[in-house]
Amino acid sequence: MTNESSTFCVGRFLIDAPAGSKLSGGNFKYDxxxxxxxxxxxxxxxxxxxxxxxxxxxxxxxxxxxxxxxxxxxxxxxxxxxxxxxxxxxxxxxxxxxxxxxxxxxxxxxxxxxxxxxxxxxxxxxxxxxxxxxxxxxxxxxxxxxxxxxxxxxNPKWRNEEAAIDIDIAGHPDAFVSVWIYPLASHKKDRPLLERMGGITQALGNLATAVRVLRKGDRQIGPYKGQEHLASAPNSGGMRGHAFVWETQGEGTLDMPAIKIELTTGHQDSNGNPQKTTLTDQQAIKLWDDILNSFRLRPTGGQVKTGAADGVPQPPLPLGELVATGKACPQTGWWQTSEPGEVEGGRRQRFVAGEAMPEATLLGQSSIWHRLKGDRPSYRKATVWKLVGYDEPSSAATAPTSPTPPAEGPRQA
Known part of the structure; x- marks a missing residue:
């Protein structure tokens, strides 16, 4: 953006908004x-x-x-x-x-x-x-x-982070930006953003004619490959507003987390009354591009090593080693949960020595509404993990380590 902007720090990331914009909410989880x-x-x-x-x-x-x-x-x-x-x-x-x-x-x-x-x-x-x-x-x-x-x-390193913030846009009381960050491969959607948005449009039937798609497609922000969907639609008061969203599903790591950024206009006021947006489609798109392009990793003063601790290599643990949820992983490699049924991320997952062994997230049956939203019901359960395979020395993948996305995220349009 221009130099007339306010910069907000969320987790390890920065994002800019017009000068005078204010934080209005947030949820955070550190390690x-x-x-x-x-x-x-x-x-x-x-x-x-x-x-x-x-x-x-x-x-x-x-x-x-x-x-x-x-x-x-x-x-x-x-x-x-x-x-x-x-x-x-x-x-x-x-x-x-x-x-x-x-x-x-x-x-x-x-x-x-x-x-x-x-x-x-x-x-x-x-x-x-x-x-x-x-x-x-x-x-x-x-x-x-x-x-x-x-x-x-x-802190130079930690194992998990989640963050979610709202930013009220200066000069536009009906507009706000929401940012979600959660590095969880286990919460990766089963379909990309544009496929899910297409399913919602079909479900709306005749109401879909009131939705105008202004732009959609693949979009990369820095190193993060994602998709965006920009639409205009009537709000509950019959006045048009905007619902812009960009999403990357990430790789389930701290460096490549799942990220979702939204811009909403025409949002209701503090009394619950719908508001008329002060932005034209072109102005909303310009504001969106400025904000989205500003999203970046916060620069820090030095390089900090975040991998496993250095030291003399130790003999690998024997296959079949058992470790319960909450205990430190004793061996980098592939571990399998003892829980039956379908597990988010698979029953066989990779963990790094030293990190806490997570609970298993078991998947339930999806209702029609869950399928529309691209979600699926799930619940967590403490489990016992068994070592079933060793890691290749060159592997750089990391495993999901956190059980939940922000429990009470920012406002929804």
Whole structure:
């Protein structure tokens, strides 16, 4: 875009919008830790909040243990970590909440681990809190790390990230941009964007005549090969708006994630009333091209090695080695889940030594509505993985390691 633009940092990426545009929402997950929206508060308010939280957990009874609280940690004066049972009847999954207060702002990170991985979860949480700092929306960090609304986690490498933001476009109250990033091969759509959009158009029947397709086709943004679909259609008030989308399904890795970017105009106001768009088709397309072309990886000050740790090669583990969900992968290679049925990404998947073994995502039967949206019902289940093959030394592929895309993504048009 021109120099009259605002730059937004999301995860490891940057995107520009017209100057004065503002963030209006977002969902973030760093290394499997869900990041809650930050809250403004004093240090005294922070101390009172975490004390009240600890007291409530200690006073609540559990069916097996004395209380819901399993342990409370205090890494420093302004950090607290609680490991606890969410309900009195739960005995398999432990919740871990990490609090940190910095410069009149309280941050809260949330995690879930199996009951035999509590120490692992506590260490992961403490590491993330120690790297966290406040960040203004306009600040673009120069060092490696992960951006989220109001904060930054400085780190040269991590295993997983998800991010989703909304940006309200300055000067156009009916327009906003949404960005989703999730490096999950297991959530790759079964059909490319344009095929799915064609199926939706057929399902609309006679209503499809009200939709004007302004442009569609393959489109590459930097190294990311994707497709775009630009359409104009009436909103609920009978006024025309725009629904532009670009999507790349990625390769299921941090470097080549799945990405979706949307521009919506004619969106309803804060009272739920439909609005007339202030943009012509040509203006909307120009705005779209400027924003989409600005999407890029955030440059950092140095090259950081993100592969497996260097060292003397170790003898491979024997085939048939078993590892449960949540434990560290002991051997780079191909692992097969013990779960029957259809599994996202296949029952046989590749994992890298050191990363956490994931749950298996089992696929259910699709309803008509699921097929229209190009989605499929699924649920996660802890499993046991068996080593069934060794990796080739030259292989550069990486496996999916995260269970869910952003649970509550940005607004939908």
């Amino acid at each position: 499997f830790l869900r990041i809650e929206p930050a809250k403004e508060m004093s240090s005294d308010q922070f101390t009172q909040e975490v004390a009240a939280r600890e007291a409530k957990l200690r006073s609540a009874k559990h069916k097996v243990e004395p209380s819901l609280l399993r342990t409370a940690a205090r890494p420093n004066e302004y950090s607290r970590i609680f490991a606890f049972w969410e309900e009195s009847f739960i005995t398999a999954v432990i919740n871990i909440d990490g609090y940190r207060w910095v410069n009149d702002r309280r941050f809260l990170l949330k995690d879930e681990v199996s009951n035999d991985k509590q120490e692992f979860g506590l260490n992961r949480m403490q590491d993330a809190l120690s790297r966290l700092r406040v960040r203004a929306d306009a600040e673009i960090p120069a060092e490696p790390g992960y951006c989220f609304n109001g904060g930054f986690i400085a």
